[in-house]
Amino acid sequence: MLKMVGVETFYGKIKALHGVSLGVEKGQLVCILGANGAGKTTILKTICGITEPEYGTIHFNDEQIDHKDPEEIIKMGISHVPENRRIFPELTVNENLLMGGFLIKDKDLFAERFEKVTAHFPVLSKRSSQQAGTLSGGEQQMLAIARALMLEPQLLLLDEPSLGLSPKLVQEIFTIIQDLHQAGVTILLVEQNVNQALKIADYGYVLTSGKIFLSGTYDELYEEEKVREMYLGEGKYVRRARLWRS
Numbered sequence: 001m002l003k004m005v006g007v008e009t010f011y012g013k014i015k016a017l018h019g020v021s022l023g024v025e026k027g028q029l030v031c032i033l034g035a036n037g038a039g040k041t042t043i044l045k046t047i048c049g050i051t052e053p054e055y056g057t058i059h060f061n062d063e064q065i066d067h068k069d070p071e072e073i074i075k076m077g078i079s080h081v082p083e084n085r086r087i088f089p090e091l092t093v094n095e096n097l098l099m100g101g102f103l104i105k106d107k108d109l110f111a112e113r114f115e116k117v118t119a120h121f122p123v124l125s126k127r128s129s130q131q132a133g134t135l136s137g138g139e140q141q142m143l144a145i146a147r148a149l150m151l152e153p154q155l156l157l158l159d160e161p162s163l164g165l166s167p168k169l170v171q172e173i174f175t176i177i178q179d180l181h182q183a184g185v186t187i188l189l190v191e192q193n194v195n196q197a198l199k200i201a202d203y204g205y206v207l208t209s210g211k212i213f214l215s216g217t218y219d220e221l222y223e224e225e226k227v228r229e230m231y232l233g234e235g236k237y238v239r240r241a242r243l244w245r246s
C-alpha cells in the first residue's frame with residue numbers, strides 16, 4: 001500500500017533522513033522505533049506532504065505522492081495524527097470531530113461516520129459538548145485519533161500517541177490501536193514505547209540518526225542483541241518505564 005524508497009529529507013542544509021526505505025501492506029500495523037531526534041516525525045511529515053523529500057520516491061497504492069500537496073494526500077486516504085495531539089482546544093469535542101470530517105460534504109455520510117468513530121471512543125460521546133482543551137491528556141489523544149478516523153483513511157499515521165500519558169492511559173491507547181488494527185485499519189505507528197509497540201505490530205523498523213538500522217518482527221528484532229540492549233532489555237527505555245511504574 002505504501003512504499004518509500006531511498007528517501008532523503010532536508011531541513012535547510014541539514015539532512016534528517018538518509019535514504020530511508022520502508023513499506024506498509026494493506027491491513028498491517030507497522031511501527032517505527034527510535035530515540036529522540038532519529039527522524040521518526042520527519043518520516044511521517046514526508047509521507048503526508050508537510051515536508052518534501054529531496055531524493056527518493058513514495059508511492060501510495062501505486063501512485064507517486066512525494067511531490068503532492070498535503071490536502072491532495074489526505075484526499076487519497078492518508079490521515080495523520082501529529083505529535084502532541086494538535087486538537088482545537090477552544091472548540092468542543094463535537095466541533096473538533098466536525099473539523100476532522102471537513103472533506104465530507106454529504107450530511108448523512110457524515111452522521112454515519114460520526115456514529116462509527118465515536119463508538120470506538122465512548123468517553124468522547126459522553127463529553128461531546130465539553131471544550132476540548134479541558135479534556136485530560138489521554139482523552140485529547142483519543143480525540144486526535146477519532147478526528148483522523150472521521151475521513152475513514154486507508155492509512156493512519158500515528159506520531160507517538162502514548163507520549164506523556166500515565167501507564168494506565170498508555171495501556172488504553174495501545175488497546176485502541178490494537179482494536180483499530182483488528183478492525184482492518186492500516187496503521188503506521190511511531191513510538192518510543194518500544195516494547196509495547198512492537199508487541200502489537202506486524203513489523204518494526206528501527207531508526208537511528210535518519211537511517212533504518214534494522215527491521216523485522218518482534219521475534220526477529222528480539223534476536224538482535226543491540227535492539228534488546230537498547231530498547232527491549234536493560235536499556236534506558238526500560239529503566240525509564242520502571243521509574244514511571246514505581
Ligand SMILES: Nc1ncnc2c1ncn2[C@@H]1O[C@H](COP(=O)(O)OP(=O)(O)OP(=O)(O)O)[C@@H](O)[C@H]1O
Pocket residue numbers: 011014016034035036037038039040041042043083192
Ligand atoms: N523544522 C525543523 N528545522 C530544522 N531541523 C529540524 C526540524 N524538524 C526536525 N529537525 C531535526 O531533524 C532531526 C529529526 O527530527 P524528528 O522530529 O524527525 O525526530 P523524531 O525522531 O521525531 O524525534 P522525537 O522522538 O524527539 O519526536 C532532528 O535532528 C531535528 O532537530
Ligand SMILES: [Mg+2]
Pocket residue numbers: 040041042083159
Ligand atoms: Mg517526533
